[in-house]
Amino acid sequence: MITTLSGDTSRLRTTVDFVKEQDTVTLLPLLLPGLDGPELRALVEHCHFSHAALLVFPSGEGELRTMLTGCGLVAAERPQPSVVVRERLALRHRRRAADLDVSILRPEVVGLDGARRTVEVFALTVPEGSGLDTIAAHERERQHEAHVAFQVTAPDPLVLRGLCAVFARFGATPDGGGYNPHENGTVFYFAAPDETKAGYRRVELYVPGDYRDVLAAHLEEHRVRQPAETLLRLMTGAWTTQALAVFAQLRVPDAMDIERGVDVDVLAHDIGARPRNLATLLRYLAMLGAVEEGRDGFRLTELGALLRAGAAGSMRPLALMYGGPFYQSFAGLAHTVRTGQVAFEHLFGENHFDHFARDPELAALFDQSMAAGSAMFDPVPAHPALAAAAEAPAGATVVDIAGGNGELLGRVLAAHPRLSGVLLERPHAVEAARRRLDEAGYGMRCAFRAGDFADVPAGGNVYLLSRVLHDWDDERCRDILRHCARAMPDHADLLVIERVLPADGSASLATAWDLHMMCNVGGRERRAAHYARLFADAGLALVDRTPLPLDGHVLHARKAGTPTSSV
Template sequence: MAEPGGERPVPAGGGRPAAAGGGRPAAAGGERPVPPGGERSGVVADIERVQEIADYIAPLALRIACTYRVADCLIGGPRPVAEIAAEVGLHAETLRRLLRVLAMRGVFTEPAPGVFALTPLAQLLRGDHPLSLRDAYPMVAADLHAWAGLEETARTGTAAFPREHGESYYAYLAGQPAVSRRVDASVEAQNRLVVRTLIRAYDWASCGTIVDLGGGTGLFLAALLARFSRLRGILVDLPHVAAAAPRVLAARGVSDRVVVVAGDYFATIPPGEDTYLLKTVLHDWTDEHAGRLLRAVAMAMRPDSRLLVLEAILPDGDAYHVGKLLDLHSLVLTGAPDRSREQLIELLHQAGLETVSVTQTATLAVLAARRAV
């Protein structure tokens, strides 16, 4: 399962710092002075950018707006905050302050005092948007508690979640059905874009029967089978996750072509099938556990079977890539890394698997492998 995303602290005070003594800051140490008239440029613009990056207030406000489906209340047009609050069950003045923060970031707008409306960014939070992100960003308190332990993780390199909660991330979800449903819904929402990018990246029609190990509620598998009518599937995941799969499969009209297996995919791998799929699974596990899983898959494969590994490959350099965020989030929750192309290929090699091809997409890469001869 995919991750929800992490939040970061805001500087003390929450606003833009004033220059000492109330005047304009001196141009010291290469900083550029603020021009007369107060335009935001130079070092002030840099300070504001750092504040934006360090802010955890807006991300948490966004998660409340998503959890309580605020954008859906505004589909018909601008509304007073009191009406919105009454409809979703929130405190009106608190909701106003929350939406004001989001409007500052371009999510919602306040065209009149106390009246809010959708913006292009807020449209993505509507439940009826084809690429809706409404369920992608739930409020999961347990994750936030884990992130509060990031300082110790930074010192030791160990996962924060088990340290803060006394059990592993997935053991916790197994015992918290309501939280698990929120996490599963988050994965489903994020999968909408992933499906669009991956569906054209590989010859899925030739895959025969696909064993989707750790496939969650089956959204990705269902999308593949809905597109390619000759495919069949076997979905394997833990019982509390697999229990929701029949609903997802039925919604896509593929229930008759999928067998759902409730079990631990480390121990429950149907042997001798055409294609084995690990979609965003390896980044949840350390090299030791990932290697053990891959060796088990290799043993289950026929000589002509294929393994498809879908992961975010971390690029070098400073460019934005969602895999860099997932890498840190995986460390906090499970202690496992996202990996480079070379690291994934070596991990497969150590398990007796030969990488045949690597196809990069705008979201995940597709690594195709077979049993080494």
């Protein structure tokens, strides 16, 4: 909970600073790019910036107060129930509203301009062991409830319709609203345009009084527009995949700068493209946040920089893989759903492992794409089982089964200088891993073995299976786990790294990858209970599981009946 509290406090402190530093005149053009002149003056005349809101996740009221104090906030009143946010969370996460304790506080802050504003703090209580951590993680990532608010002064129906029209003219779209009879206030929500520079995607217009007649037209426009627009955005997702893949393929990010813009004509000349066509691509990528357009041309963002070749943490290989072979095979998804045959095999005539191994360039790209998912590995070297193995008197051995190009094993060896490693892979991958670990300076501490799952070496202290089991059906997984169990000494630990399907059906990257595995690989993602059954069938027992970024988990298993006190 310490990390959670610290993270929420940091988010809250950022919100407090934002409320202090912004004012109506500067914030509105950030939210609605292009807003200027008479329209800006009209908005400033009739509404003012009143608050920014966020949702935090304390374990109780005491932790909430600690969080507020850490940000210099004083809440005069006790937290009050927030029925609206509670119902939205219940609907979004398919939970009973009665099971969610959501409160609201409005501590006051004074802006740099001397104006008094508030920070609207919604708090979902997440007691330890409550099972609400998945909701908290999802909401922290998506920030659904974060918004900025403006209060309308001296409103009337004509003014309200005019304000809504100005918002629409500059790209904001209706996003719900309601009337609160307890406060006698009407709320109009808008989704900020994609080009917004304020850091918030949701805008609230609060109007004292009952203006449900104007609100009805606002809500009707929201109902009419949102389903079609949402569906249209979903149906054009393939465009996004290809735009990012082409951006990476043409090495456009490598020719751009984060600090300053570059003229399209110059950029087109550098990469060998048509200026007009490149400009069209870049404008689309600006909507995605990969680039930004300014007076001096297009500038690369931190998100776009992840597609640079050879950069630390580069995701370029993933973009090329998802926009290449896997993009092609997804066209056969209907065939997979209808017949059960893997679309990749239907299209290419063989499974993806054999297909990639047959083509050296594709094999290298696949290995690089697996390594590019390394963000989910960052906490793995700190796992208690690895830390305990590193403290063994004579050191210990980590066996990475199907370890790819050695990305994960290299991270483990870097974090634990006393450990040695063994990497088991196919021959072509073993050589790539040997080169990588030699270059990193860990080759002398690592043995390399070419082979299959039947060749898992015995005598290791910790065994790693990273994103392996999701490639296979249950029967093959049992075989793999039995090979591991036979090789493992009684004291050894098995760490299985996979995305785990949520038991409650909440949104997760694992659900998306479950579809990908079915279509392209012939495997599947699974729930933790499903993995526990597979472990049990192989004579292993699930000890615990630890969450990782990108909805990953470390599933820690040992031989059934083995004490776990050593870790």
